[in-house]
Amino acid sequence: MSASTSAADGAAGACCGGLSRRAVLAGGGAGAAALVLAACSPGGTGDVQITPPATAATVAQLAEVPVGGAVSATLPGGAQILVTQPTAGDVHVLSAICTHMGCGVVPGQGDLECPCHGSTFDLAGKVTHGPAKKPLQTLTATVKDGQVVVGG
Numbered sequence: 693m694s695a696s697t698s699a700a701d702g703a704a705g706a707c708c709g710g711l712s713r714r715a716v717l718a719g720g721g722a723g724a725a726a727l728v729l730a731a732c733s734p735g736g737t738g739d740v741q742i743t744p745p746a747t748a749a750t751v752a753q754l755a756e757v758p759v760g761g762a763v764s765a766t767l768p769g770g771a772q773i774l775v776t777q778p779t780a781g782d783v784h785v786l787s788a789i790c791t792h793m794g795c796g797v798v799p800g801q802g803d804l805e806c807p808c809h810g811s812t813f814d815l816a817g818k819v820t821h822g823p824a825k826k827p828l829q830t831l832t833a834t835v836k837d838g839q840v841v842v843g844g
């Protein structure tokens with residue numbers, strides 16, 4: 693697992709949370725298979741739901757997640773996620789798939805930003821600026837021994 697604070701990480705090939713259609717097809721993992729390919733196409737709806745891993749997976753170290761900010765991370769299987777910490781100890785794990793048309797959302801300055809059409813989300817995934825209308829998907833997460841864990 694890796695996490696990054698770079699906004700550029702999620703921007704390149706950003707459709708479907710940074711996964712190319714080939715990567716999704718070749719991945720074959722449960723996470724990759726859970727992605728709906730229709731959202732990768734221009735005109736996609738962004739109604740892509742990612743499935744948490746069947747076994748618990750560490751997605752970030754809590755110490756890497758800035759208070760009042762976010763980091764990009766990857767689930768086993770390749771789905772792109774965001775780990776946020778609006779206030780100390782309040783951790784959210786969100787799908788990085790924009791609910792507008794499926795581009796990859798990246799950490800901004802105290803918020804989350806979609807590079808495609810300018811939607812922004814707060815650190816809990818709520819839309820703060822359209823065109824997206826729906827919040828980012830939230831994944832259930834726990835913090836254990838300083839690690840942010842999803843699934844299981």
Ligand code: FES
Pocket residue numbers: 790791792793794795806807808809810811822823824
């Ligand atoms: S795909 Fe994110 S704003 Fe359009």
